[in-house]
Amino acid sequence: MKKTLKSLQLLLAAMLLIPLFSYASDYKGFMKPKPGAWAKYLSMFGQDRIEIKNIYVGEEDIGGKKVYVIETRTRGGFGSSTSQIWMDKKDEKIIKIVMKNNGQISCISGSIMDMGVSAKNDKPSVKTPKKFDPKRAKIKYKTYKTPKGKTVKAAVFEDKDNKYWVSSSVPFGIVKIYDKKRGKDIMYLYDFGLSDAKPSIPILKARNCKPMNFPAGIMEGNIQIPTDTKNLPGLPDF
Incomplete structure (x- = not known):
């Protein structure tokens, strides 16, 4: 009888732990x-709300290199x-950035973007960055619900x-x-999907786009960025 009771206790403990291990292993x-x-x-930039939509366009070949293409x-x-x-x-180094402005396509070289720390660190990633390695110890897990009602399990990492x-x-x-310093979210997931999004920039035009040269003033950072955003229109869905 004692052996049977002990076996039942062990079985119950195992059943209670299974969801925990399953939950933790969801992040790979x-x-x-x-x-x-x-x-x-x-996302928030100062007092302005920014909507960002990243689309995975796919893989392409450019100059003998396999590349990921992401539209933002x-x-x-x-x-x-x-x-x-x-x-x-191979290493997610930016080769070029293609832009669409009033129907016109232009692009800049990835070597220019190398001068911008923000551009290198904040770009979307297809591969798992080292700082989000699932093999790291002491990872916390949370559940997140998007404003559109989708629930995902998330692993929590942090730096200073x-x-x-x-x-x-x-x-x-x-x-x-x-x-941490501001004590608030500075960017959060609004919605997502696993298919059906179409790029706005035609892939053939993007592939054939040759990076342009910049005037010296821009290269040296001598440009003025407007700061009056009070009269901007509302944000349409996209």
């Missing part, structure tokens, strides 16, 4: 998205923009400045970023 790094996968975020659309802040990041599949919620269920991994 960033997913490998399929073309058309997308993630939409809301933004609304708010200083206006709206559409661009594509072409980055080396931010806490990052990331998930294997979301294209590009990021669920939200919490600024």
